[in-house]
Amino acid sequence: MTTYLGVILVILLASILAGLVRVLRGRTPAERMIAAQLFGTAAVAILLILSQVMDLPALLDVAMVFALLAAVTLVAFVVLASRRIE
Amino acid sequence: MTDPLVIFDLLLGLSIVALALAVLSVRDLFAAIVLFVIFGLLSALAWVRLSAPDVALAEAAIGTGVTGALLLKTLHHLRYVTGTLDRPEAMNLTPVTPVPMPVLWVNAAFCGLIALGLAVAFLEAPKVGPGFDALVAEAMPASGVDHPVTAVLLNFRAYDTLMEVVVLLAAVIAVWQVERGLSEAPAPHLGEVWQGFARLALPAIVVVGTYLLWVGAEAPGGAFQGGAVLASVGLLLLLSRFYVPQPAHRGIARLAFVLGTGVFSAVALLVSGGGRVAFEYPLEHAKTLILLIEGLVTISIAVTLAALFHGREPVALGEEERRNDT
Amino acid sequence: MTPDMIYGLTGIAVFAIGLAGALCAQDRLRRLLALKLCSMGAGFLLVVAAWRVPPDAPDPVPHALVITGIVVVVSATAVALALIRRLQSLETRDDD
Amino acid sequence: MMLESLSMILIALGTVFFIAGTVGLLRFPDIYCRLHALTKADGLGLALIALGVALLADSMGEVFRIILIWFFVAVASATCGHLIARYERRSGEGPSYD
Numbered sequence: 001m002t003t004y005l006g007v008i009l010v011i012l013l014a015s016i017l018a019g020l021v022r023v024l025r026g027r028t029p030a031e032r033m034i035a036a037q038l039f040g041t042a043a044v045a046i047l048l049i050l051s052q053v054m055d056l057p058a059l060l061d062v063a064m065v066f067a068l069l070a071a072v073t074l075v076a077f078v079v080l081a082s083r084r085i086e
Numbered sequence: 087m088t089d090p091l092v093i094f095d096l097l098l099g100l101s102i103v104a105l106a107l108a109v110l111s112v113r114d115l116f117a118a119i120v121l122f123v124i125f126g127l128l129s130a131l132a133w134v135r136l137s138a139p140d141v142a143l144a145e146a147a148i149g150t151g152v153t154g155a156l157l158l159k160t161l162h163h164l165r166y167v168t169g170t171l172d173r174p175e176a177m178n179l180t181p182v183t184p185v186p187m188p189v190l191w192v193n194a195a196f197c198g199l200i201a202l203g204l205a206v207a208f209l210e211a212p213k214v215g216p217g218f219d220a221l222v223a224e225a226m227p228a229s230g231v232d233h234p235v236t237a238v239l240l241n242f243r244a245y246d247t248l249m250e251v252v253v254l255l256a257a258v259i260a261v262w263q264v265e266r267g268l269s270e271a272p273a274p275h276l277g278e279v280w281q282g283f284a285r286l287a288l289p290a291i292v293v294v295g296t297y298l299l300w301v302g303a304e305a306p307g308g309a310f311q312g313g314a315v316l317a318s319v320g321l322l323l324l325l326s327r328f329y330v331p332q333p334a335h336r337g338i339a340r341l342a343f344v345l346g347t348g349v350f351s352a353v354a355l356l357v358s359g360g361g362r363v364a365f366e367y368p369l370e371h372a373k374t375l376i377l378l379i380e381g382l383v384t385i386s387i388a389v390t391l392a393a394l395f396h397g398r399e400p401v402a403l404g405e406e407e408r409r410n411d412t
Numbered sequence: 413m414t415p416d417m418i419y420g421l422t423g424i425a426v427f428a429i430g431l432a433g434a435l436c437a438q439d440r441l442r443r444l445l446a447l448k449l450c451s452m453g454a455g456f457l458l459v460v461a462a463w464r465v466p467p468d469a470p471d472p473v474p475h476a477l478v479i480t481g482i483v484v485v486v487s488a489t490a491v492a493l494a495l496i497r498r499l500q501s502l503e504t505r506d507d508d
Numbered sequence: 509m510m511l512e513s514l515s516m517i518l519i520a521l522g523t524v525f526f527i528a529g530t531v532g533l534l535r536f537p538d539i540y541c542r543l544h545a546l547t548k549a550d551g552l553g554l555a556l557i558a559l560g561v562a563l564l565a566d567s568m569g570e571v572f573r574i575i576l577i578w579f580f581v582a583v584a585s586a587t588c589g590h591l592i593a594r595y596e597r598r599s600g601e602g603p604s605y606d
Contacts, residue, residue: 004516006090008523013094015523015530017101022533022542023120024112030596031539032120034546037588038533039124040150041550042526043131044581048561048574049519050134053091054466057566058139058306060573061298062130065146065315067580068291071283071588072318073123073154078591079274079325080162082598095415099422106426106449110433115441122445129452132422135415137470138459144479148486160493161441167497167504185436193435201428208420208457218473219464234472235479243476250480257487261494277594283587290580310483387483394490397497 005053009046016042033077040070095135102128115161123154139306140235143298147314152391155321159395230372232304239308240376244365248354251346251383254390258343265398273327284326291319299384303373309380313387320392331400339393346386350379416463423456440496444489451485511563518560525553539596547589554581 022035044063051059105125109118126149133142222234222242229237239247295315302308323329331339353375354365362368367375426449433446455478462474532545558578562571 001512001516003090005519006094008519009094010090010097011523012526013097013101015527017097018530019533020101020105020108020124023117023124024108026117028539028596029116030592031542032117034539034543034589034592035533036120036124037585037592038529038546038550039127041554041581041585043127044577045522045526045554045557046131047134048557048577050131051570052561052564054134054137056134056137056139057570057573059134059142060570060577061301061305061307062134062139062142062146063577064294064573064580065143065298065311066127066130066150067577067584068287068294069147069151069315069318070581071287071584072151072321073158074588074591075276075280075322075325076155076158078276078595080158082274082595083162083271092413092418095418096413099418102422103425103429106429109445109449110429110437110442115439118442118445122448125449125452129456132419132456133459136419136459136463137466138462138475138478140475141455141459141478141482144482148482152486153489156490156493157441157445160497163497164441164500167500185438190436194432197428197432197435200431201424204424204427205421208424209417217462217464217471219469219471222472234469235475238472238476239479243473246476246480250483253484254487257491260491264491264494264498276591279587279590283583286583287580308479310479314483391486394487397490397494 002053005049009049009053012042012046012049029077029081033074037070037074040066098128098132098135102132116158119154119157119161122157123150126150126153140308140311143306143311144314147311147318148391151314151318151321152395155325156395159397228369228372230367230369230376231302233302233306233308235306236302236308236376240379241365241367241372244350244354247383248347248350251350251386254387255343255347258390258393261394261397262399266401267398267403268333268400269330269396269398271327274325276326280326284322284328288319288322291315291322295319295384295388299380302380303377309383310387312380313384314391316384316388317391317395320388321395324392324396331396333400333402336400339389342386342389343393344386346383349382353379414465416460419456420460423453423460425453426450426456427453429453440499444492444496448485448489451481455481515560515563518556518563522553522556522558522560525549525556529553540593543589543593547585551582551585554578 016039019035019038023032026032026035044066047059047063047066051057051063102125105121105128109121109125112118112121126145130142130145130149133139133145222238225242226232226234226237229241231237231240295312297312298307298315299309299312300307302312320329324331357365357367357375430446430449430451430453434443434450437443437446458474458478458481462471464470526549529546529549532549533542536542536545555578558574562574565571565574
């Protein structure tokens with residue numbers, strides 16, 4: 001079971017790293033922001049699985065903080081960038 | 087067959103180094119900031135793998151919340167001031183003469199040498215150094231809490247933590263001295279979806295922040311993590327301009343800034359009577375005192391971090407002062 | 413290959429990259445990012461020093477130091493960013 | 509044993525959705541399509557992984573927290589997707605479908 005979950009973790013990590021290309025090559029700031037959003041969601045998934053693999057329930061709290069605060073940077077971006085157009 | 091977790095660690099380590107390189111080499115400053123936020127996120131994952139959930143929690147709360155918003159706000163302000171808002175691809179905000187190549191090479195060689203020295207020292211170091219594990223484990227029953235990191239922060243090495251709260255206080259004093267004036271940014275129109283989200287998320291963040299503070303006595307969590315999570319509520323309120331700082335609110339803000347430092351020092355001095363040294367809490371009241379300090383320090387940290395994000399003392403200034411967009 | 417070795421070398425590499433950036437970067441904001449990378453590298457080394465082979469619990473003292481460090485770094489960042497904003501405003505006003 | 513295999517299948521399915529989301533982010537032509545790929549695929553991927561992990565959890569407290577995490581991520585990612593799409597449309601940077 002641990003080996004299986006380990007393989008899943010590697011696949012998840014590799015999948016979000018591929019999203020880095022979008023941050024580096026995005027045409028607009030908004031494209032870069034949504035790639036960062038993908039990192040947040042995937043980090044929550046990785047933490048959920050790690051909490052079972054490492055047998056640390058405290059990791060669920062870390063995942064909860066990621067889940068709740070993922071919006072802060074994005075809202076900061078949207079609010080600041082909208083000031084230009086209004 | 088190798089353990090897939092080792093591959094995970096290797097991949098994570100390599101991507102953290104690659105992200106650090108990318109932060110400094112990518113042309114667009116906005117991309118550099120986004121990459122830095124992602125760098126913090128992956129570092130938190132690495133710290134989780136090193137069984138340090140407390141540290142990961144602090145980095146998650148501060149790195150994804152306050153730091154990213156603070157950097158984005160500063161970048162926006164710089165582009166507003168220099169009039170480059172419409173040219174987001176400009177690499178530097180001020181034109182600079184390029185550094186001569188030889189200087190770059192000497193610098194790189196110097197840093198490479200330092201890295202090499204550190205790596206050799208790290209690999210040659212004995213596997214298990216003299217740690218504080220045994221000392222902490224021995225003293226745990228006298229600490230009043232069940233979580234070692236909280237015991238170290240609030241009891242065994244409470245001087246460090248007091249100094250840290252003082253550093254936060256000093257930072258907010260410095261920021262208020264550097265910048266002043268009222269924000270004239272218009273309230274953003276974020277739509278009804280955002281209104282509904284804010285009504286749900288803001289109370290939820292408050293609950294989670296308080297939970298982290300409370301759980302700190304026996305599990306990872308505590309005043310800093312809780313304070314940083316609560317500070318994001320302040321950030322969201324300031325960003326959406328549900329709350330706009332006014333000159334009249336400065337008294338309350340100042341009170342909140344010094345609350346943590348004040349109570350922390352007062353408790354330290356009060357328990358030092360009767361043959362004890364400062365911070366030597368009487369055992370039967372240790373948990374109560376630690377929770378009291380932690381609760382008030384949390385409020386202080388949350389308000390201070392939000393004020394650091396807002397960045398300037400709300401003072402009504404004359405017309406000749408420069409208008410401010412952020 | 414144990415996690416402490418992998419992440420220890422990661423931390424050293426991040427520190428060196430941050431140092432090189434702080435020495436070479438021209439832009440103030442980017443130099444600040446480089447210094448923050450340095451602090452993260454140092455954090456990595458402290459957390460690695462605290463690591464023990466599971467199921468042994470890690471050493472709590474370095475963890476407490478890193479948490480303190482994270483909060484101190486965010487305060488320092490806020491002051492540095494305020495100074496950067498102020499400097500830029502003053503420079504731009506002189507140019508007018 | 510049944511429970512364990514079921515959770516393995518759910519977690520694998522969730523991972524497939526995450527990969528699909530990343531492929532969409534990289535291959536789709538414009539920002540609205542990419543948003544569509546990301547928010548939906550990742551939302552479902554995380555829901556499946558959360559369900560799989562919840563089946564493995566030891567206590568009801570953990571299950572409760574996992575459900576809460578899933579709920580927060582679902583709400584936050586929907587709102588974030590909406591905010592970004594709204595900003596793109598108003599700023600005129602994204603493609604126009606009018």
